[in-house]
Each structure stands twice: as C-alpha cells, then as structure tokens.
Amino acid sequence: EVQLVESGGGLVQPGRSLRLSCAASGFTFDDYAMHWVRQAPGKGLEWVSGISWNSGSTGYADSVKGRFTISRDNAKNSLYLQMNSLRAEDTALYYCAKQAGAAPNWFDPWGQGTLVTVSS
Amino acid sequence: DIQMTQSPSSVSASVGDRVTITCQASQGISSWLAWYQQKPGKAPKLLIYAASSLQSGVPSRFSGSGSGTDFTLTISSLQPEDFATYYCQQANSFPLTFGGGTKVEIK
Numbered sequence: 001e002v003q004l005v006e007s008g009g010g011l012v013q014p015g016r017s018l019r020l021s022c023a024a025s026g027f028t029f030d031d032y033a034m035h036w037v038r039q040a041p042g043k044g045l046e047w048v049s050g051i052s053w054n055s056g057s058t059g060y061a062d063s064v065k066g067r068f069t070i071s072r073d074n075a076k077n078s079l080y081l082q083m084n085s086l087r088a089e090d091t092a093l094y095y096c097a098k099q100a101g102a103a104p105n106w107f108d109p110w111g112q113g114t115l116v117t118v119s120s
Numbered sequence: 121d122i123q124m125t126q127s128p129s130s131v132s133a134s135v136g137d138r139v140t141i142t143c144q145a146s147q148g149i150s151s152w153l154a155w156y157q158q159k160p161g162k163a164p165k166l167l168i169y170a171a172s173s174l175q176s177g178v179p180s181r182f183s184g185s186g187s188g189t190d191f192t193l194t195i196s197s198l199q200p201e202d203f204a205t206y207y208c209q210q211a212n213s214f215p216l217t218f219g220g221g222t223k224v225e226i227k
Contacts (some may be wrong), residue, residue, distance in 0.1 A: 035216075037164075044207065044218060044219075044220050044221045045156075045158075045164065045207055045209075045218045045221070046218065047209075047215060047216040047217065047218065050214070050216065059214035059215060059216070060214075060215065061215045062121065062215060095163055095164075100154075100166050100169060100175070101169070103169065103170070103211060105152070105211035105216055106154045106166060106169045106209070106211050107154075107156075107164075107166060107209075108165070108166035108175065109163070109165075109166075110163035110164055110165075111163065112163055113163060
C-alpha cells in the first residue's frame with residue numbers, strides 16, 4: 001500500500017524558515033515525480049511545486065518562486081520542501097502527492113498533510 | 121499561467137440526480153485535465169485523468185469529457201457518498217493550476 005506521511009509543519013513567525021518532509025513507502029520512489037500542493041483554511045487547492053523522478057526538473061508556483069525549494073532523496077524515499085521568507089499567506093495544509101500512473105503531473109495518492117501556520 | 125474556471129461554485133442535488141460540473145481553461149490544454157474529489161477533513165482523491173479516463177477503483181457513475189478548453193465532469197446518479205467538493209486541474213504546463221472547486225450539497 002502506498003503511504004505518504006508529511007511532517008515538519010508548525011507555527012512560525014513571518015520571515016522565518018521551515019522545512020517540510022514527506023516519507024514515502026509502498027512503491028518504488030525513484031520511479032515517480034512528486035509534488036507539494038497546499039490548501040489554505042477554508043479555501044481551494046493550490047499546486048506549490050513538483051520534482052521529476054531524478055531531480056532533473058522542478059517547477060514552482062509563481063507565489064513561492066524564489067522562496068521555496070523542492071528536493072528529494074531517493075535513497076531515503078523522502079521528499080522535502082524548504083520554505084524561506086515565510087508570509088502569512090503561506091498558512092495552509094501542505095500535502096505531498098505522488099505522480100499518478102505514467103503522467104507526471106497528476107496526483108494520486110495524497111498524504112494527509114502537515115499544517116503550516118505563519119503568524120507573529 | 122493557465123487559469124481554470126469551474127462552474128457552478130456550488131450545487132444542491134438529491135440522491136439519484138444527474139450532476140454536471142464544468143471547467144474552462146484560459147487556453148487550450150488538449151486532454152491534460154484531471155478531476156479530484158475532496159471530502160471534509162480528507163485529502164483529495166483522483167477521479168478522472170486525461171479528461172475522460174476513470175482512475176482505478178472509481179465508480180462508473182463518474183465520467184469526464186471534453187478537450188481543448190472546455191471540460192465536464194458528470195455524476196450520472198448521485199449517491200450519498202458523493203457529497204463533496206470537486207476540483208479540476210490542468211496538467212498541460214507549469215505552473216499546474218486548479219479550478220476554484222464545486223461543492224455538491226444535499227438538497
């Protein structure tokens with residue numbers, strides 16, 4: 001069974017940094033692209049970032065470009081999101097999601113999320 | 121960036137009703153479209169990919185259609201477990217983008 005478990009969320013002050021992790025199991029991690037998607041409280045879904053299976057290609061939402069960095073460690077079956085210069089509008093539940101099937105940019109399944117709250 | 125516009129934003133329906141949700145892309149995305157279902161307090165679940173392909177394990181009452189800029193998700197006979205919020209997502213190009221969501225509520 002595929003499992004994605006996010007961690008690293010919490011309360012952080014504006015301007016500070018946080019690193020999210022996603023531990024993957026139940027599939028061959030280095031065969032698949034991975035993504036981060038967030039959802040602000042009571043709002044819709046926003047794709048944040050994605051990374052190819054070999055880290056050769058990455059992409060970012062305009063809202064986080066230059067502040068967030070996605071990475072992965074295939075030896076550890078882990079995905080990461082380094083978030084710098086955090087803003088109040090980054091407050092959200094952050095989901096880790098696996099590439100669905102053969103296409104890299106659909107998501108299935110998703111983890112249960114880790115909550116990031118940016119507030120002074 | 122490609123903007124995804126969903127309508128309606130909410131719909132009230134009864135069990136057994138046929139429900140249709142539309143999604144429009146701001147530019148052509150061929151068939152690079154997915155639909156997700158999200159229930160309160162849960163992670164989203166992939167229903168449809170490539171505009172019309174049913175994800176494994178998803179009931180056949182769900183179907184998708186369209187290509188280019190206009191897409192539709194149809195639930196042929198609404199079941200109690202289908203009351204949820206539905207999102208479309210374009211997978212054509214970065215940045216990947218979602219529609220604003222459609223909440224399907226009990227009438």
